[in-house]
Amino acid sequence: MSDTTLAAPKRRRLNLHVLGPVLALVALIILGASLNSNFLGYGNVTNVLARSAFIGIIAVGMTFVITAGGIDLSVGSMAAFVAGVMIMAMNSMIPTLGVGVPLILAGMAVALLAGLAAGLLNGFLISKIGIEAFIVTLGSMGIYRSLVTWLADGGTLSLDFEARGFYRPVYYEGILGVAWPIIVFAIVAILGELAMRHTPFGRHCAAIGANEQVAKYSAVKVDRVRMGTYVLLGMLVGLATIMYVPRLGSASGSTGVLWELEAIAAVIIGGTVLKGGFGRVWGTVVGVLILSLIDNILNLASIVSPYLNGAIQGVIVILAVILQRDRKSAD
Amino acid sequence: MKRRDIFKGAALGLALAAGPAAAQDQTYTIGVAIPSATHGFMGGLNYHAQDSIKRLEATYPQLSFVLATAGDAGKMVNDIEDMVATRDIDALVVLPFESEPLTSPVQAVAEAGIWVTVVDRGLSVEGIEDLYVAGDNPGFGRTAGEYFAENLNEGDNIVVLRGIPTTLDNERVEAFQAAIEGSGINVLDMQHGNWNRDDAFNVMQDFLSKHEDIDAVWAADDDMAIGVLEAIAQADRAEEMWVVGGAGMKEIIKRIMDGDPRLPVNVTYPPAQIATAIELTALGLVSETPVSGRFIIGSQLVTPENAESFYFPDSPF
Incomplete structure (x- = not known):
């Protein structure tokens, strides 16, 4: 049942059932455009893509973790924690660095390092100590969430007003009308796709997820690759935070709630196998877009009671996956 | 710095509650059970609870306080049971985490003859509490x-x-x-x-x-x-x-x-309503002032003219 990246004849079949999520995405776009004339306007498209970027960047990293047979439940809390640390670090560096490019770069470095450290810790506990990924990341999910609440003293951590003004363009502006978060998300997705398809790292992830023992006997450094997936994910969480902080300039205990589930859902909608062995980065991108479009369309259309938004989201997520499974079993 | 203060405050509260109270004829212990500071509003509520406890302890040496914060309803029930069993409280100020699960434990406290003040969220059975304080x-x-x-x-x-x-x-x-x-x-x-x-x-x-x-x-x-x-x-x-x-x-x-x-x-929907509840409860214990009943704090309109009286720069919220 589980797909592997091996077996050349399977490729053609894959190409057929990968259409599932793409069809769902196209259907949503048509639905959106027919419900509201502003849907395909520049403003709305930019909004949807830019707000997809946080989950999207994280979900690309999650694709590698899940492909290698792991899971990371801590990314939402981790993002909140990294955002909190980044804001506190930047506020405390203002007297020495002043408000300017060095401050922003230092803040970005702090975010990436904090993400790296958090990913390293998860990866170390999972691959070296050998604790179940589900348990380790469930634990660190609680830890990071409490830490950010504690750092914020139960309230909200806010970036210094002036620094915020200087940093703000990183979310709101871009090149040639394409906002920075969209550009960064696109680069991460392209590099992720290349890494998954054309590097030993990507192939080793799939091999470990498909069968750890066989991978080990095939001289794949299982521990190191597995650790690598969590470190990569941690750094991408740092990168997503770099894009997130300039948006509202604040972090609190309610930042990034349920991001982990959205990221995991996007990965699975995109066709990556939850128990590992096969991953598809561009599918993840489609999954992320589907999830943000559903929200967007529900807000733009208000055809149903807002109480039912969650239910509609659930139905579409399940449909997108069924579409793809049906085709797979029909083949 | 504020975070350190919380620990100091908690340690101080515990020390005061544990030690014998000052040279007064009658001493009282008030238990305060509130949800922990998981978001802005509750952060503010925790701040105002600690603030009013500090102020009351300075004003009335015969009063001591036990403050417990809980992340879920179960922990809150345990906290309240501990307060009754080991700290011998004379009054309980509680902001129920959820109405249903807290109703019978608080009812048991009231039946033991302890003064009960309920804040913000009502219990599911009426008439348990002696004093109800809430926003509108x-x-x-x-x-x-x-x-x-x-x-x-x-x-x-x-x-x-x-x-x-x-x-x-x-x-x-x-x-x-x-x-x-x-x-x-x-x-x-x-x-x-x-x-x-x-x-x-x-x-x-x-x-x-x-x-x-x-x-x-x-x-x-x-x-x-x-x-x-x-x-x-x-x-x-x-x-x-x-x-x-x-x-x-x-x-x-x-x-x-x-x-x-x-x-x-x-x-306004003030998190400082917890301070109202604690102050009134304390007042009821140390004086003859009648404080039983319902105290609904009106939602006021904050305008540029009166905003200053609603501004608490030290509160996290």
Whole structure:
């Protein structure tokens, strides 16, 4: 049942059932455009893509973790924690660095390092100590969430007003009308796709997820690759935070709630196998877009009671996956 | 620095509660059980609880306090049982984490002859508590609605962001709608922003794409107001509309004090209501002042003129 990246004849079949999520995405776009004339306007498209970027960047990293047979439940809390640390670090560096490019770069470095450290810790506990990924990341999910609440003293951590003004363009502006978060998300997705398809790292992830023992006997450094997936994910969480902080300039205990589930859902909608062995980065991108479009369309259309938004989201997520499974079993 | 102070405060509270109280004929211990500071409002509530305990301990040497914060209903029940069993409390001030699971434990406390003050969320059986202190949810919606009705013209358009779907949110929104009824204001849209900045930001972005003409926004909460203001700034439509939040977050109150035209007013739902409850309970123990009954704290309109009296720069909220 589980797909592997091996077996050349399977490729053609894959190409057929990968259409599932793409069809769902196209259907949503048509639905959106027919419900509201502003849907395909520049403003709305930019909004949807830019707000997809946080989950999207994280979900690309999650694709590698899940492909290698792991899971990371801590990314939402981790993002909140990294955002909190980044804001506190930047506020405390203002007297020495002043408000300017060095401050922003230092803040970005702090975010990436904090993400790296958090990913390293998860990866170390999972691959070296050998604790179940589900348990380790469930634990660190609680830890990071409490830490950010504690750092914020139960309230909200806010970036210094002036620094915020200087940093703000990183979310709101871009090149040639394409906002920075969209550009960064696109680069991460392209590099992720290349890494998954054309590097030993990507192939080793799939091999470990498909069968750890066989991978080990095939001289794949299982521990190191597995650790690598969590470190990569941690750094991408740092990168997503770099894009997130300039948006509202604040972090609190309610930042990034349920991001982990959205990221995991996007990965699975995109066709990556939850128990590992096969991953598809561009599918993840489609999954992320589907999830943000559903929200967007529900807000733009208000055809149903807002109480039912969650239910509609659930139905579409399940449909997108069924579409793809049906085709797979029909083949 | 503030975080250290919390530990100091807690340690001090414990030390005072444990040690024999000062040379007074009659000493009293008051137990305070509240939810932990998981979001802005509860952070403010924790701050005001600690603040009023510190003040009362200085004023009345015969009083000592036991403060417990709980992350869930089960922990809160344990805390209350411990307070009764080991600290021999004379009064309990409790903000029930949830009404149902806390009802019978608090009832048991009341039956043991201990004074019970319930704050904010009622218990599911009436008549257990000696004193009930709470904010005014319908008043919260009505005060905001009246401001909209007075300051907008017939045919003006507004959008509304709601909180997490709960009875509390329904009470507020129904009172708001009742207050603007007959004013000719059109409510273009209502969506749940879940009292969350990011959600409110997304919802407001979509409202702005969808509606050409919006004259005002009822964000119903200051966290949501921050997300809404950012979305409006992004769309470069700040000149068109003003925003009313709620609950009295210090950053928002500051901007009202400074006369920000985008934020004309705010409606209070004070986290300091816990201080009211603790003070009244203490007063009832140390004096003959009658304090039993219901104390509903009105939701007030904060304007640039009176904002200063609602500004607590040291509070985390």
